[in-house]
Amino acid sequence: MVSVRVLSLLGTILTAVSMQPALAHAGQVGSAIATMHKQDSLPRVLVLATGGTISGKADTRSAIGYDAGAVSGQQLIAGVPGVEKLAQLQVEQVSNIASQNMNNQVWFKLAERIRQAFAKNEADAVVITHGTDTMEETAFFLDNVIRVSRPVILTGAMRPSTAISADGPANMYEAVKVAADPQARGRGVLVVLNDAIQSARGVSKMHTTELQTFHSPNLGVVGYVDPATVRFITAVKPRQPLALPVDHMLPQVQIVYGHADMDARQIDDAVKDGARGIVIAGMGDGNVSDTALAGMERARKAGVVVVRSTRVGSGFTNRNVEVDDDRYGLVASMDLNPQKARILLQLLLANGKTTPEDIQSAFQAGL
Structure with a gap:
């Protein structure tokens, strides 16, 4: 005969074994809830995609040929590992053009969407993906008409998304990192590429193809960023934005x-x-x-x-x-x-x- 003690021990073991799936499931649910809470606590970043090289695909017409604006903003974000740990991301496609085709209509559309997003508290910051040819102009326009202190960051790439060692994912990651950082508030529109944070007023494209094409020759960079840190080296300056023309027209x-x-x-x-x-x-x-x-x-x-x-x-x-x-x-x-x-x-x-x-x-x- 099997003793009562043995039977009791056997029952305990069988009960524990039978509960293992439930316990495992409960652990998974708890972990998922914790992840959701952590995600909800992250800054909300609205990504406005406009096209450009960062959304480009290679073309066979030459060794470095490509077509800008061939990838959507959602696809762009999906190709940036770990960016979802920095912020809650919402992506909208404002346009999908090469930046040499950037125009006043897109500028006003961006300005109005940013103003709406902040006025309705839809986002804590905005990141704009943009081609490099006219990035400094879009950044400077927005810097002069946006009146809120929440961060607005422009980023892009010198190599298309399908290129060897494409720079877009790293630039996108760092742009979101700067946008989510409290230190970026009150600094106006910033441009983030290749580990450098630059002001809309100071930054210029200085080389046709080099990755480190953006410099601020007169004013210097305002800070630096890498996957671990955001460092600003200049103080926040007072800003005096201009009114956005209500008719969405600019004089010739x-x-x-x-x-x-x-x-x-x-x-x-x-x-x-x-x-x-x-x-x-x-x-x-x-x-x-x-x-x-x-x-x-x-x-x-x-x-x-x-x-x-x-x-x-x-x-x-x-x-x-x-x-x-x-x-x-x-x-x-x-x-x-x-x-x-x-x-x-x-x-x-x-x-x-x-x-x-x-x-x-x-x-x-x-x-």
Whole structure:
């Protein structure tokens, strides 16, 4: 006969064995609930995809040929390992274009969606995926019209998603990491690529194909990021955003490129074509020929605002150096390159700023 003690022990063992699946299931449920709670506590990041190289696919036309905007934002996020541990992500496709086709309509769509997302508390931060060719322009436009302190980050890639050693996933991961970091608040729109955090005002694309193409030659980087850390090395500065034009229209402003043997035909043509502003991408410190300067004087007399910038990759365009800005009623772009000077002038004109004095003050306000 089997003793009572043995039977009791056997019963205990059988009971424990029979409960193992339930206990395992309970453990799995508990772990899932804990994961859900942890996920719910993460910052909410809205990803607005616009296309660009980061969403590109290789093409056979050359060894480095590719078609931009061939991958959706959702597919892009799915290819970034671990990004879901940084934030709760919501992805929306605003456009899917190469950034050379970026336009005012997409800018306004982005600005309005960001404003709506923050006003309705849908997100704690926004990340925008964008092509590199005009990234600095989109960033600068948004930086001048977004009035909230929540982070807005632009990122992209120099290699398409199908390339060997594609840089998009790492840039996307680090952009989300910066967006989710409390230190990013109040800094305006930032650009994050290749471990560097740069301001919308300072950043420029400086190389046609190099991965480390983005630099801030006049203002320097504002911080650094890697998979482990976010480090800002500059203080938060006060910002004075401009009103977003309610009609979603920007005045016509033309850029005229300076060169040897420069005449005034493009300046005169811009005036005839109805431009309200002209930005000169001048030589050196924003210099032009005497013939072109005479054209700029005619433009001013016709009521057109004229801003002197420079075609040189770095340095300030200062007032009254070789050109007497006071005499001709011209504006010096300071640190802004021609493409950013154009955007700021468009926004100032749309906000009713038309005198050289007011416009010059606005160009210097962001420094």
